[in-house]
Amino acid sequence: MWRDSESEQDFLNFTEVADQIATLATTPSLLPISIGVFGTWGTGKSTVLKLVEARLPAPRDGDAAAVVVRFDAWMYQGFDDARAALMEVVATELLALAEEKKTLVEKAKEFAGRVNYFRGLGMIADFGVGMALGIPPGLLTRAGAAVSSALAGGLTEEQYGTAKEDAAEARKGLGELIKPAEKRTPPKEIVAFREEFGSLLEGLETTLVVFVDNLDRCLPDVAIGTLEAIRLFLFMPQTAFVIAADEDMIRHSVAKHFDDPNASHVRDYLDKVIQVPMRVPRVGxxxxxxxxxxxxxxxxxxxxxxxxxxxxxxxxxxxxxxxxxxxxxxxxxxxxxxxxxxxxxxxxxxxxxxxxxxxxxxxxxxxxxxxxxxxxxxxxxxxxxxxxxxxxxxxxxxxxxxxxxxxxxxxxxxxxxxxxxxxxxxxxxxxxxxxxxxxxxxxxxxxxxxxxxxxxxxxxxxxxxxxxxxxxxxxxAPARARSDISEAARTAIDALLKIDGIASPVGKRIVAGLTPDDKRAVMSGLVATMREADWTSAVPGLYGALMIAEALPETKTELKAFIGSLNTGEMTKGIQFLLRKTGMLETK
Structure with missing residues (x-):
């Protein structure tokens, strides 16, 4: 059997499209650039990304010709803000490169620190009712009852005290998260972030190539948040973004996000973010x-x-x-x-x-x-x-x-x-x-x-x-376990294993007293027993199974399939005759 995941080997002649993407991503005159690798689920988008990465320039004399950042958007869904997560992954990679080259370390740290500001902005949007009551969302697990009671008009004095303590703790945590050295505003931070990012890339003398995968598996807000981060924060000189996604799924996410599937900006959104669309070749x-x-x-x-x-x-x-x-x-x-x-x-x-x-x-x-x-x-x-x-x-x-x-x-x-x-x-x-x-x-x-x-x-x-x-x-569809069958079916199996003929009066009474569900369960139980039997002599359970098949025709399918899987050459002549007579074996 084969591992069910993307491959680092080219089994489908994707080399040519990978070569084209690698060339686009590392040609200075074309940067910055965004490249889409479009295809439906399972067509090989992730494999194309692996092949592109293998074709990027390797480090030379300690200098990285291209810094590769891999970002799996689906991995962060539900755990982090998509914009901040992508920014932090990029910042961490650049900081590691700066420390390795022993240059621009302080600038890289300052750049990485700005990510905290934008993550803080993402949290502020979630504070809403909780902050209005003095209860931050990070502590709503403890204070959830207090919020509910307050909204219902039944907040107790003890709950109010707990809520106020949690609010003070949250405000302290938020202050540590943002750490403002000076008064900051989003427009100023965006400009500063972009300037520092561009200066850092220029100083490190490197090209940043970011691979974004599994975007089409994300909820609409996460998918759009990731694309917005690329467009707003990271689309700078000396950068290339290679984004693998199902084109139709992303357009669906855009429509859901803007809640207006007929608007022209929704139809054109992906075309504006992705400059060079490349499609995984159709497999013939x-x-x-x-x-x-x-x-x-x-x-x-x-x-x-x-x-x-x-x-x-x-x-x-x-x-x-x-x-x-x-x-x-x-x-x-x-x-x-x-x-x-x-x-x-x-x-x-x-x-x-x-x-x-x-x-x-x-x-x-x-x-x-x-x-x-x-x-x-x-x-x-x-x-x-x-x-x-x-x-x-x-x-x-x-x-x-x-x-x-x-x-x-x-x-x-x-x-x-x-x-x-x-x-x-x-x-x-x-x-x-x-x-x-x-x-x-x-x-x-x-x-x-x-x-x-x-x-x-x-x-x-x-x-x-x-x-x-x-x-x-x-x-x-595996058969139902023996332990799940009724007591009546279990008793019937034990008795039908002992009957000595297809016309046994005892067998007929037992079968007649079974419900259809019990007949099915008995057939499965008898087949399981006969699977271990020696067919060169009398087979316990065979007569009972034939009687069940006669009483409930739909059970013939299971018995006939089992008989068909056996080597008839090992059966006694009497068993072969009986099975042919009852239609379980083809007549020669």
Missing amino acids: AEDLRAYMYSLFVGLAAPDRLPAVQERLLSALQEGWRNETFEKAEIAGLAGNPPDLLDNLAIADRLAPMMASAPKIQGNPRIVKRLLNAVSLRRTLAAKRQMNVDFATLAKLAIFERCTDGPATLALFQLIMDGKDVEKVLLPGGKDKAKPSPLPKEWEPHADFVEEWRKLDPPFENAERLRPAVFLSRDVM
Whole structure:
């Protein structure tokens, strides 16, 4: 499986856009500059930022060619004022550089100290009713009851005394926070802050490159506060801001913040803050193929991954010349580890559909999560000694991702029932001139299903598909724990494990006395017991499970999936006969 986070390696040919951003951010004649890296969730914005950072000039002879500041806006949400947080992160980085170079240390400290003033302004906006009553917000946890009582007209003498003490403490704390050496006003402080900032950057002879990430995950006020800090305080010579965000989400935040989605300044706000918009490249089938190749090689032969990536990126960058790569070539570069060639062949089959499927559309994060889910099911299959191939699990997972719950349940039910599976699941059915009608649950997804049916491997044998469906059900919806079942169900399980025939009168009475919920619970309990049984002899619980399935047809799905996961060659002839007679095994 693969780690679900941004990568410092280029798996998708983002190198070219990263090179462009790095060039823009370090060209003196273009500074100051703000660059937007736009894309929806999971498309690779954070990875682009990592690649850009790796391309910035490295320190030379103790002098930093570019100072990099990383600011995750989401991290500070709810804990700090967005403007002050960004300013402090920048100020701290510049102070560290000044101390390292042993120059301008006092100026850097003075600059950093001004952040306290602006943080104080942010607090003052929150004082409101609390300060009017003498109760600061930092102490409202202790004095909340006093505020409520005062507003209701029922403040006691004791509560009033507590509130006054807290107010005195808060005023003292606020004085320490702002520490005014002289009378200050916001306009004067803004001018002074900008002057000191510019002077400090000039004196340190450095370019400041600030990466702002996860802005689109923030609440509207936090997102706008961060953008305002960039525009008002930090957009100075020798600075570059690279802002990764979902463009539509930020525009939504602007509309919510100004409470006027139709105003022209709302529509144009982001365009004014972001000078150079760059969009994460759309991932096509060939890009996605290279991405999955890299993932599989990274697992099978991590030491060979750099050489493989060099070849894959070269092919993608020369794609306009019809340059490509082949699975045998890449497997050879990786040293031909076991199973790699087969996995690369699966990537070849999956890439075109994953690049175009409506709920995937080549999104790298979605593709990685889907492959992780398939890998988890494959691991589960191996532990249960079930012969289920990766391609079959992947095809089922794509269907689950790109349709919905009712459509997926209809697919599982079709496979469990085993009737005319090939007529529905093969492209156009057996009769090419007369396509098979789709289940009604599939009709909203008809275009997708038509393409999905063409995907290898072909689904034409229900018995072979049942173990894969059973695994999908296990991963998506684990069975209820035995300890949660009723006493009646627990007693029934113990009794049905002991009956010796499918026509047992005792068994019939037990089953007849169960509610539908208890029947479902009993079936799960019997299947769990039979999972550990030796199928080369009589199997306790089998007769009881067959009786439950007959009494409540919907439980047949669980039993049939379990039976389909077993090796029929290890069953006695009598058990095979019974299972075929009851429809749990296909008749040869």
